[in-house]
Amino acid sequence: MAAMEKHTAAKHHHLAAMRHIAQARKVDSFLAMDVLAAANQREAAGEATYHLEVGQPGAPTPQSVRDAISATLADGRIGYTEAAGTKALRQRIARHYADQYGQSVDPARVMVTTGSSASFSLAFLLLCDPGDRIALPRPGYPAYRNIVRALGLEPVEIDLDPDSGWVLTPEALAKHHDDVPIRAVLIASPNNPTGTVMPPQAIEKLASYCKQAGIWYISDEIYHGLVFDGEQCCALSFDEDAIIINSFSKYYCMTGWRIGWMILPERLVRGAEALAQNLFICAPSLSQTAALAAFDATDELETIKAGYAANRQRLLQTQEVLGLAGGPPPDGAFYMYWPVQTLLRPGETSVALCDSLLAETGIAITPGNDFDPVHGDGFVRVSFAGSQETISEAADLFEHWAKRRSNRL
Ligand SMILES: Cc1ncc(COP(=O)(O)O)c(C=O)c1O
Known part of the structure; x- marks a missing residue:
């Protein structure tokens, strides 16, 4: 009996070991994608939503x-x-x-x-x-x-x-x-x-x-x-x-x-x-x-780029109005990385701030923690790869929301 039980126990142990998942290579999820999922849910419910969270062009692939x-x-x-x-x-x-x-x-x-x-x-x-x-x-x-x-x-x-x-x-x-x-x-x-x-x-x-x-x-x-x-x-x-x-x-x-x-x-x-x-x-x-x-799609692509340039100017204005400049102006890509400490309530994280912003205005942006797990709390990333209409409406709404938050309205 002992031999049989030993054999069964060894077999179970072996099977359990086979199911072990490597711990050392586990990676974190991408917060921007979590924000995207929440924003999509809101959009599907028919509520106004502004996608400034994901880093992808709003424009379609050139014709x-x-x-x-x-x-x-x-x-x-x-x-x-x-x-x-x-x-x-x-x-x-x-x-x-x-x-x-x-x-x-x-x-x-x-x-x-x-x-x-x-x-x-x-x-x-x-x-x-x-x-x-x-x-x-x-x-x-x-x-x-x-x-x-x-x-x-x-x-x-x-x-x-x-x-x-x-x-x-x-x-x-x-x-x-x-x-x-x-x-x-x-x-x-x-x-x-x-x-x-x-x-x-x-x-x-x-x-x-x-x-x-x-x-x-x-x-x-x-x-x-x-x-x-x-x-x-x-x-x-x-x-x-x-x-x-x-x-x-x-x-x-x-x-x-x-x-x-x-x-x-x-x-x-x-x-x-x-x-x-x-x-x-x-x-x-x-x-x-x-x-x-x-x-060979340069004409179409340069027109899209001109739209980003206009979006960037609009958001630099928002940055100026709200005092969010955290370093040199973003000279390339389609992002702003803003320090938002002045907007945070006591004990609030960037993740919570982004949640509130989405719930209260429909604007989706990404918490800085994604890009810097150590010092990123207190920052947000804003993508201006969307259309000029989206960015300009979102900028107006964001300014209003931020001023109300910091009791400037
Ligand atoms: C800096 C940087 N590198 C690489 C990638 C990955 O892009 P893809 O695999 O679509 O070329 C991204 C996507 O956002 C990025 O921001």
Whole structure:
């Protein structure tokens, strides 16, 4: 009997162990998406709702891009492509670097991916061994730290300061690197959520420190094309080994097509290709056809960008009226990152403030905690990627609500 019971107990133990879920790689949810869900619920109930929470263009994908796929759709053969993407798209992306930045990029170094999101995973898997440390400026795009964690790497978040323009300095990075070596740093310029565009000299200083310290420079350039002030600069100008990540999601208004790209040093291409073959096979082929056409949709896209520029001016006015400037003006992307301490009631969090704002006005914005779990409470991120009508109505309503809150009405 004892042998039988022992066997059963061992079997149960084994089964229970099989059901164990890895704890170390658990990641946080994305608060912006939680706010979106609440705003959608309100909208479905027929109440006026203003979406300033999600970072996606309010405008549809350009008509010419949608037209470009009609022949492929009619043909119906929508199959796999090579893992790195179609030759035509890789060549067109390479040409974009010559046109935009005067950089000569061999199309063989271009890898087309499922949004920029897949590029991050590929880059980390290519460059890192388990447990490696990745430096991430804070505040920053929340998925960075979550992808890093999910891959069994260690995010090293480095606090940025509005007084120094929300820019990561080599000195701040060196402090952490000297402690325990950092494998790579991931920089987004323009930045989400601050909208900061790093001046070329700041990129040059950081990139040259990285080169000398043996740290990979990964540059998220997803908000390129959306610079309103300051100079847009590709990190390849200062480091030929920089890993450039970009996407059709933002400037090109193609979030749902899940299509992006990366530029790699030649020696990493074969490894990236093998990883992509196994992890993703390829990026969606229909989206690759659409992406090719996106480079010729400049007129439509520049009109949309002019709308963002007007939205930005309107919200800078709100910022001024309510005294919400928390650093340099956002020169790029389509976000404002506002310190809202003056609007918080005693003990209230940014999450609660965003809840109240949505319930009382229908305006959805994102709590700063998403972008900075340590100091983000007291900040909110406002996206101005919506239509001019939406942003202007929301700005009026927000000003009124904020003044009432701080007893200025
Ligand atoms: C800074 C930044 N990088 C990357 C992404 C991911 O974009 P996608 O995977 O659609 O290219 C986002 C999306 O909001 C972002 O803000």
